[in-house]
Amino acid sequence: MKPVILWSDALIFLLVAALVLFFWRLRRDPQARERWRQVFASRLGMAAFTVIVAYVGVALLDSLHFRRALPPPEGVTTDEVFYDNQVTSVLDTLTAGMGERFERTYSAPFALRSFEKQTLKDEAGNTVRDFPPLRHAGASLDDPEDKWADVARRSAVALAWGLALAALLILPQWWLLRRSALPWGSSWWVQGVLACTAVWLVSISRHYHVLGTDLGGTDVLYQSLKGIRTGVLIGALSTLVMLPIAVTLGVSAGYFKGWVDDVVQYLYTTLSSIPGILLIAAAVLLFQVYIDLNPDAFPTGLEKADAKFIALCFILGVTSWSTLCRLIRAETLKISQLGYVQAAHAFGVSHGRILARHILPNTVHIILITFVLDFSALVLAEAVLSYIGVGVDPSMGSWGNMINGARSELSREPAIWWTLSGAFLFMFLLVLPANLFADLVRDAFDPRTRLGPEAA
């Protein structure tokens, strides 16, 4: 096994580490702790947070890439180890080869036969048009009639294992947190349901395609799982790019006023007056041209897709800082009029120290609210951008690419609904908890923030 570290892998782990550190430091601040307690005191907040953590966990597992060591070629004895060209992730391993069981083309969820008729030879040697059996679905069945009985039997076994896993997961937490005043119970419920579902999906999908297969015969459930990483990363990395720009410019505009303020205001008015989607499209197209003209810089397809993805996050971040910048500027203007900042000035404290000690800590709630709010907006935006053709690389699994590939298939008879359902369902299950959590964070930290319909 040989680890492969993509740029986006490194960035996402850095980001998670930074977030953990941030919350660790925040523990010392009694006011912030009180507010977080308020967020987590609601059952809804606890449940939503658990789902988000699960998604982030899957994204992190999918960001641990490696290349498998191949068995040495027959008859050759050498110490050199050869590695697979295919880069796999820990998630691929955990899903037990879900992504390697290809069919020829579309097949419905739990189907045993392909969606399209094909010319086949029957036992007597006559050619007939019929639905060919799938390669991997229901291979252990002797009689197709037994399918649902088989599914039920396997589900029961999977459920038992799922409950065992859930118990393993929850009992230590219960032991540690049984005296806590927070409603951990709702988190444990969600964890239990998620654990059971995960075990069920993995074990059933060894024998059936739970969400069917797509045009290329890939398992739709596997693709939806791969979309998690793209969705989480795009939401997180874009915000990471945006934060330093927005905070630096917003704070300096509000604090120094004068010409600095004029320049920053001019910058964000100019930027926000350009229709966002056009700016993003133009920048992405330009990067595409750059890749096409410099093929040497990105030797493998994976690296090219990764570079395109990071560029997309970068572009999304650079084009979306104006809202946060405006909010931070207004807040800084307000804070710098307050008595304690004036007092600091009178004592001769330097600008840098005032900014670091008095201004920045008081804008953290705005940054936090924007971070959670933007996250869900960006996940939704990814799908739209992929539809427009300026999203992530088609070789990279994403919900947007899935929707884009299957959007006209509903007009078939019978309709192919499973690809779209898989993508929309996984997206919804991430965005809904994120939005609910964002609401709670906003209520706890700043009940007076009000955003217009276009911002929401």
Next chain:
Amino acid sequence: MFAYIVRRLLYAIPILIGVNLLTFVLFFVVNSPDDMAVSQLGAKYVTPEAIENWKAKNGYDKPLFYNDAAGGLDAVTETIFFAKSVRLFAFDFGRSESGRDISTDVRRRMGPSLAVALPTFIVGIGVNICVALMVVMFHATRLDRAAVIVFVALMSISYLFYIIGGQYLVAKTWRLVPISGFHADGQVWKFLLLPVLVGVVAGIGAGARWYRTLFLEEANQDYVRTARAKGCSELAVLFRHILPNALIPILTGVVVLVPMLFMGSLLIESFFGIPGLGSYMLDAINSQDFAIVRSMVFIGSILYIVGLILTDISYTWADPRVRLS
């Protein structure tokens, strides 16, 4: 008032220059005319002559900012910057890379865009306000809390889902309206019905939630308590006191969007085959026609600035306490 508007218009000039410079840098400096020629011609047919021919045909065979070869004023005017960017200020959009006149296209496509966007906008506001009022009537009950969660759930659904689901259900399964298309004759409403419906439904989550917070903010004011103390019924409080006062923030919040209606909606138009400006932009992006994208960026930023000015004017109109100076 008049002086204020003139000042705002003057203030818009540096912003438009900034927009122009930014797009120019994006389109010509980062991506040189040679790169454009290569991507337009396709890598197969690239020879130095072919590139030069393409540049000459499309007017890119000039220096970027300053032309040494030409004397006098021509040194500035005979450049790509002048030819492609400064002319936008005179609303001279030139021709697209495929040779069509952009101004004509834009004028022709504005109508269909508005035909979808305007009804969506007006019906959407009406529906959102009604839904929000209903929820506010039941404020601080289980119904209210459930409604907020439903709003958030509606917000969390991808816009693409609303479009694809609407087409599948209304057009394909129920066969009530055509799936897509556009006809500028008496039957036009048939084609508009579904896009407008989808647009309105997709906006309910975010919209109604926003209006609800606005109404609740007004509901906490002293005059509402006074009205209740006088013995006004809840309905009278809602419609005679809260609604008119909440209209001020609603009005100022939505006015900025009015000019943008001309731009149409990228997704709705492309899914429903409406020949408006939204699908025009999408086609331009897909065919990498930078001349059209540049023009649309310029038009979009003008409309945005107009929207900001209209917002300020609507403040004074809706709230007599505000005076512009």
